[in-house]
Amino acid sequence: MIMAGGEGTRLTVLSEKRAKPSVPFAGKFRIIDFTISNCVNSGIYDVAVLTQYRPHSLNAHIGNGKPWDLDRSNGGIQLLQPYQGRGDQSWYKGTADAVYQNLNYVRERRADLVVVLSGDHIYKMDYSAMIDYHLRQRADLTVAVMHVPLEETDRFGIMTVDENQRIVEFTEKPKNRDKGTLANMGIYVFDADVLQRALSGGDSPRIDFGKHVIPSMIKSGAVYAYPFEGYWVDVGTIQSYWETSMDLLDPTNTLNLFDPTWRIHTRSEERPPAKLGPQARVSRSMICNGCTIRGTVEHSVLSPGVYVSPGAIVRDSVVMNDTWIGPGAVLDRVIVDKNVVVGAGVLLGYGDDFTTPNKEQGDKMNTGVTVVGKGAHIPAGLRVGRNVLINADRDEEHFPKDEVKSGETI
Amino acid sequence: MLRTLALILAGGETPALSVLTAERSEAAVPFAGKYRIIDFTLSNCVNSGIFNVGVLTQYRPRSLHEHIGVGKPWDLDRRIGGVRILHPYLTSEGGFWQRGNADALRANLDFIAEQPVDVVLVLAGDHVYKMDYRPMLQLHEELGVDLTLAVHSVSPHETHRFGIVTVDADGTVSQFEEKPRRTRSSLASMGIYAFRKSFLLEVLAGGTEQNIGRDLMPKLVGQTHVASYNFQGYWADVGTVQAYYEANMALLVETPALDLYDPEWVIHTTSADLPAAEIGAAARVGGNLICDGCRIYGQVERSVISPGVYISEGAVVRDSILLNDVVVEPGAVVDRCIIDKHVRVGAEAKLGDGDDNTPNEQSPDLLNTGLTLIGKRAHIPAGAVIGRNVVVRPRVADSGLFGPEKRVPSGKTIAAR
Numbered sequence: 001m002i003m004a005g006g007e008g009t010r011l012t013v014l015s016e017k018r019a020k021p022s023v024p025f026a027g028k029f030r031i032i033d034f035t036i037s038n039c040v041n042s043g044i045y046d047v048a049v050l051t052q053y054r055p056h057s058l059n060a061h062i063g064n065g066k067p068w069d070l071d072r073s074n075g076g077i078q079l080l081q082p083y084q085g086r087g088d089q090s091w092y093k094g095t096a097d098a099v100y101q102n103l104n105y106v107r108e109r110r111a112d113l114v115v116v117l118s119g120d121h122i123y124k125m126d127y128s129a130m131i132d133y134h135l136r137q138r139a140d141l142t143v144a145v146m147h148v149p150l151e152e153t154d155r156f157g158i159m160t161v162d163e164n165q166r167i168v169e170f171t172e173k174p175k176n177r178d179k180g181t182l183a184n185m186g187i188y189v190f191d192a193d194v195l196q197r198a199l200s201g202g203d204s205p206r207i208d209f210g211k212h213v214i215p216s217m218i219k220s221g222a223v224y225a226y227p228f229e230g231y232w233v234d235v236g237t238i239q240s241y242w243e244t245s246m247d248l249l250d251p252t253n254t255l256n257l258f259d260p261t262w263r264i265h266t267r268s269e270e271r272p273p274a275k276l277g278p279q280a281r282v283s284r285s286m287i288c289n290g291c292t293i294r295g296t297v298e299h300s301v302l303s304p305g306v307y308v309s310p311g312a313i314v315r316d317s318v319v320m321n322d323t324w325i326g327p328g329a330v331l332d333r334v335i336v337d338k339n340v341v342v343g344a345g346v347l348l349g350y351g352d353d354f355t356t357p358n359k360e361q362g363d364k365m366n367t368g369v370t371v372v373g374k375g376a377h378i379p380a381g382l383r384v385g386r387n388v389l390i391n392a393d394r395d396e397e398h399f400p401k402d403e404v405k406s407g408e409t410i
Numbered sequence: 411m412l413r414t415l416a417l418i419l420a421g422g423e424t425p426a427l428s429v430l431t432a433e434r435s436e437a438a439v440p441f442a443g444k445y446r447i448i449d450f451t452l453s454n455c456v457n458s459g460i461f462n463v464g465v466l467t468q469y470r471p472r473s474l475h476e477h478i479g480v481g482k483p484w485d486l487d488r489r490i491g492g493v494r495i496l497h498p499y500l501t502s503e504g505g506f507w508q509r510g511n512a513d514a515l516r517a518n519l520d521f522i523a524e525q526p527v528d529v530v531l532v533l534a535g536d537h538v539y540k541m542d543y544r545p546m547l548q549l550h551e552e553l554g555v556d557l558t559l560a561v562h563s564v565s566p567h568e569t570h571r572f573g574i575v576t577v578d579a580d581g582t583v584s585q586f587e588e589k590p591r592r593t594r595s596s597l598a599s600m601g602i603y604a605f606r607k608s609f610l611l612e613v614l615a616g617g618t619e620q621n622i623g624r625d626l627m628p629k630l631v632g633q634t635h636v637a638s639y640n641f642q643g644y645w646a647d648v649g650t651v652q653a654y655y656e657a658n659m660a661l662l663v664e665t666p667a668l669d670l671y672d673p674e675w676v677i678h679t680t681s682a683d684l685p686a687a688e689i690g691a692a693a694r695v696g697g698n699l700i701c702d703g704c705r706i707y708g709q710v711e712r713s714v715i716s717p718g719v720y721i722s723e724g725a726v727v728r729d730s731i732l733l734n735d736v737v738v739e740p741g742a743v744v745d746r747c748i749i750d751k752h753v754r755v756g757a758e759a760k761l762g763d764g765d766d767n768t769p770n771e772q773s774p775d776l777l778n779t780g781l782t783l784i785g786k787r788a789h790i791p792a793g794a795v796i797g798r799n800v801v802v803r804p805r806v807a808d809s810g811l812f813g814p815e816k817r818v819p820s821g822k823t824i825a826a827r
Binding site: 023026027028029066067098251257258263264265266268270272273275277278279281282283284285286287288289290292297301302328 | 442443444482483573664670671676677678679683684685686687688689690691692693694695696697698699700701702703705712714715
């Protein structure tokens with residue numbers, strides 16, 4: 001059961017019109033592709049995706065599950081949205097509540113185990129190894145954990161284990177760094193019966209796995225930690241989204257998208273090959289089918305259908321599907337969503353002022369990355385500074401005459 | 411619109427494509443990086459609203475069958491109609507191999523008779539073009555003729571490669587000559603025929619003609635009213651190595667005659683599930699077509715690069731066509747070559763080396779323009795120097811075949827023993 005209902009507010013405009021798992025990543029993928037591909041590559045063909053916030057983009061992407069071979073008559077992929085019942089159903093109040101409201105689905109599938117996953121992480125993991133471990137330990141619940149640097153433990157749920165990897169304590173974002181360095185990855189293997197009991201019994205709140213269910217199960221049941229080593233990122237913020245995208249271009253990056261034994265599947269549109277004009281210069285970049293490049297692209301990730309005009313420069317940026325970049329435009333450290341038009345000569349991500357945070361969302365945008373929402377039209381010749389947020393569908397009349405200063409919002 | 415069955419002829423052997431058709435039919439030869447040649451005809455069918463399609467196969471069909479599968483990329487995985495592979499089969503009378511495309515149609519007469527259609531549109535699976543068949547079918551319907559064929563003007567120097575037709579002022583075909591040595595007309599038959607179904611059944615059942623262009627057409631032109639439909643758009647028969655090379659290279663110009671980027675006429679294909687192309691720090695990639703799944707760390711100029719190709723740092727690829735999953739090792743130089751799938755070019759090897767343009771000794775009339783061809787899964791040993799007009803047959807993996815010096819002069823052919 002893949003949790004894909006969260007709003008992902010820290011991704012600002014990228015997740016304004018779509019749920020976070022549906023945000024494009026690495027050019028042609030969506031974030032959720034990693035988790036769904038992990039499922040099928042691990043031999044799990046019974047998959048439910050629990051959606052709530054703005055599900056249209058995600059629904060269209062998943063469709064009948066064909067790209068993952070999940071268009072099956074027995075099992076396959078199922079989208080579970082909140083529904084109306086007689087008195088007892090409502091919006092999902094949290095992860096555990098979402099599973100609770102779909103317990104009948106779990107019963108119908110006659111599953112022995114339920115793997116609860118998060119739809120917004122980038123990683124490759126063989127869940128079948130974790131399931132073997134869960135069975136070997138005869139656990140009620142197994143939680144995947146990974147080591148994080150000690151100074152970052154206050155960002156994670158930290159698990160403290162005994163010598164048998166049994167979890168003895170769970171501390172959400174500990175202030176004191178004395179609980180160890182094993183962070184909760186949000187990947188749980190439950191015994192189906194245990195899960196049912198844990199969610200249905202008692203009077204205590206059962207809204208969130210991390211806050212309510214896991215801590216209470218640690219007290220009463222056999223809960224084990226499964227240590228995972230490998231690439232894993234939660235791309236929950238603009239900064240981490242940008243950094244993770246740039247990391248893909250690092251030759252030493254360990255997330256190998258080319259591994260033939262662990263393909264990441266996605267729904268691809270039919271696009272012709274990328275066309276690089278004679279004057280195009282491309283280095284340290286990822287380019288997808290359907291792109292036309294006549295300018296310069298350096299250290300950037302381009303989704304399908306991006307058009308880079310002659311004389312344009314794209315540097316340290318992420319540009320999503322079908323965005324048009326006009327002649328002479330310069331993009332530096334920006335994330336540009338789909339179908340944006342960047343007018344001729346626009347300087348996007350301009351100047352040395354990386355530190356003035358965004359005035360409206362300073363907590364989310366303070367590292368110098370400028371973000372442009374879906375479908376915006378940036379008028380020709382405009383200068384746009386750093387930490388600027390341009391909302392979706394902004395048109396020429398919304399912009400000032402020649403400059404958008406760093407930290408502004410349109 | 412008339413109810414239409416499209417039959418795509420994809421069974422012929424095309425020896426003029428050398429190693430490219432050694433292990434596959436021409437219709438299954440990759441083109442423009444990610445496509446196969448038959449994708450154009452299949453996509454034309456569905457884009458023209460024809461969802462009842464048969465593909466006639468015979469020669470080396472495995473690659474083509476695998477590519478078409480259930481027809482999903484073209485939305486031809488349908489309950490009614492859809493795509494069907496029609497392959498020769500054994501009967502209680504013995505069955506037989508088909509001796510030509512008319513023979514192939516005749517072998518499927520029972521299938522054609524069963525289809526609830528008015529028109530049978532016979533198409534070639536080995537042409538590259540984008541064509542809406544609807545105006546042609548409309549003309550066929552308005553004129554109420556038994557047969558309409560599509561024509562396209564070609565260079566007078568190339569008329570010997572085509573069926574050449576002469577038409578009257580009203581478009582009626584008055585003469586059909588198959589591959590004439592000398593002719594006054596330069597209108598070529600495109601191998602696209604719209605037959606009234608009952609007429610086709612009658613003609614095939616009553617005759618023994620083997621080939622549509624050679625035997626059937628000249629006869630029918632005198633027998634009935636044959637209309638012509640003049641098609642003006644891009645159309646290429648890529649049935650020779652030179653034509654195949656030129657059609658690929660023509661896609662690299664600023665505004666190619668064949669527009670693959672038209673959202674109104676998408677060419678569909680079976681795509682491998684591969685990540686974005688990765689371009690390294692030292693790569694130079696101006697002037698190329700590249701596909702998803704490529705990894706380019708070297709220098710590539712004026713080339714068409716299929717999915718999954720790996721070009722190492724320090725390697726140079728120039729004026730070439732590299733098909734899927736070719737690996738070019740460090741320091742290798744590839745110049746004016748067509749390299750089939752899964753070939754490994756060893757480090758420091760030179761392919762297409764020198765100025766000696768000696769034609770290929772085995773097919774001097776086909777390979778004489780300096781193109782070197784490497785067959786599928788061949789392995790070019792490190793440090794080998796290979797001239798022009800050379801053919802390395804598929805699956806040549808023994809480096810001993812390249813001689814002690816690993817020097818292969820222009821015009822040689824290397825085949826497994």
